[in-house]
């Protein structure tokens with residue numbers, strides 16, 4: 001049976017009901033999914049039955065999985081990240097637990113693994129425990145950076161052209177000082193990287209998007225601290241605009257999948273001590289650097 005989908009907004013996202021991600025995927029379906037991802041950047045597969053192993057299997061259709069940089073922190077399986085305020089054993093964690101602090105950091109606009117030289121391609125997030133209907137927050141919100149770039153004033157596009165941002169895994173600690181220090185090895189494995197603010201997409205006829213984050217740094221490189229901070233805040237404000245949004249309201253057993261090259265995302269904060277929220281994430285490794293307006297693209 002062909003995949004049946006409905007659009008979520010005209011610019012971003014589709015919802016699919018008649019698909020089982022726990023089964024082996026045939027080639028036609030896989031091609032259809034890849035086509036939908038390229039066109040709409042986000043898919044929600046409803047009513048899935050997944051565990052760590054079957055999520056990993058499904059992810060492998062799209063490439064290699066990333067492993068999380070810190071050892072033995074939030075996961076049983078090195079390729080699965082527990083996006084949760086409960087431990088892998090099901091214990092509701094204290095608000096100050098580093099695993100919960102990392103969840104809070106997810107409420108700042110970001111794209112996954114931007115601290116890597118090859119940032120993540122897709123992320124796949126499966127909702128194992130979602131918030132009750134009466135709770136506020138907990139939605140995952142996306143902002144479409146292809147659209148945002150198109151809407152930028154021309155003088156800002158010019159200004160952004162040569163600029164880069166520094167992305168550093170270690171720098172999450174500047175925003176969340178209670179997080180424990182990384183080990184020397186972890187720091188060595190993840191040195192800071194820079195990426196251009198304007199991303200050029202060779203797979204979309206060189207279309208451009210904005211590419212920046214606010215979960216590790218709140219500055220822009222190549223400018224004074226003050227000027228960089230001002231520009232960064234301006235950008236955060238600019239992309240925080242409903243015109244560019246897709247807001248995912250979670251239902252139990254949703255599997256969502258998004259393209260980190262073109263969408264930023266964040267979780268809307270919720271009451272972390274009152275409610276349990278547990279998801280597992282597999283992340284597809286990127287294989288290309290972030291190309292900018294001055295990159296040599298072969």
Ligand code: OGA
Pocket residue numbers: 083106112123125138139140265266267268279281
């Ligand atoms: C993530 C993330 C948002 C959420 O897993 O990368 O940012 O809604 N999650 O938990």
Ligand code: MN
Pocket residue numbers: 106110111112265
């Ligand atoms: Mn994320």
